[in-house]
Amino acid sequence: MGNIHSRDLQHFHKIERALWKLFDGFGPLCGRCARKTLREHGAGKRDARESWCCCMIDNQVHDHWDTLNPVQAHFDRKWYARLEPLPMGRMPGNGPCPALGRQGCRLQKCRPVTCTTQLCSKMLEVLQRIGLYDGRTSAARQIEDLIPLPDILHALYRTGKKSQKVSPKDVQQYVDSIHTYRMAFEAVDDGVKQAALDAVLPDDAGEGE
Ligand code: SF4
Numbered sequence: 001m002g003n004i005h006s007r008d009l010q011h012f013h014k015i016e017r018a019l020w021k022l023f024d025g026f027g028p029l030c031g032r033c034a035r036k037t038l039r040e041h042g043a044g045k046r047d048a049r050e051s052w053c054c055c056m057i058d059n060q061v062h063d064h065w066d067t068l069n070p071v072q073a074h075f076d077r078k079w080y081a082r083l084e085p086l087p088m089g090r091m092p093g094n095g096p097c098p099a100l101g102r103q104g105c106r107l108q109k110c111r112p113v114t115c116t117t118q119l120c121s122k123m124l125e126v127l128q129r130i131g132l133y134d135g136r137t138s139a140a141r142q143i144e145d146l147i148p149l150p151d152i153l154h155a156l157y158r159t160g161k162k163s164q165k166v167s168p169k170d171v172q173q174y175v176d177s178i179h180t181y182r183m184a185f186e187a188v189d190d191g192v193k194q195a196a197l198d199a200v201l202p203d204d205a206g207e208g209e
């Protein structure tokens with residue numbers, strides 16, 4: 001792995017923020033998913049655990065430790081010691097991720113590339129139901145599987161080829177493409193979007209949503 005460069009991490013964070021805005025379009029989906037996971041886990045139900053909350057059943061921090069630690073240490077050398085694991089015991093897949101807090105991920109910037117770009121099968125199904133995606137929904141995919149994007153994230157995060165140079169133009173192209181897709185997502189009628197969300201994960205109103 002090469003040295004971390006602040007400018008590259010700034011570029012990565014710019015892209016990450018554009019993706020977070022896009023994912024905001026899924027509204028209550030992740031909250032419903034997390035509560036469903038906790039309900040099913042608490043009830044000892046295991047048959048649907050592959051679809052449980054990704055941050056509760058994955059451990060991306062340790063899976064990507066060698067690349068994540070230098071990046072996070074660049075911002076705060078004590079970042080890992082500051083994480084307080086949720087008191088929920090062990091979950092499938094070596095989860096929960098130690099970065100998971102009560103309000104979601106506690107990493108404020110430069111999360112692992114997988115976390116930044118992944119759309120789970122439930123998100124894919126929502127997109128399919130509103131006509132923005134026509135591929136498979138059986139497993140998670142990365143955003144670059146849905147729309148053409150410059151292949152630059154791993155170079156910015158130093159998980160890719162050391163020699164690859166990323167220009168500000170590449171970064172802007174990435175952000176613009178995400179913005180265009182988000183505009184299409186936001187243009188979908190609210191009722192249609194809500195119906196798709198409810199079909200994928202029913203409203204569990206009354207439980208804090
Ligand atoms: S991204 Fe998907 S699997 Fe992860 S919490 Fe949200 S809905 Fe659940």
Ligand code: SF4
Pocket residue numbers: 054055058059060061097098099100101104105106107111112115
């Ligand atoms: S790093 Fe954050 S987003 Fe990624 S799995 Fe852990 S809690 Fe979830």
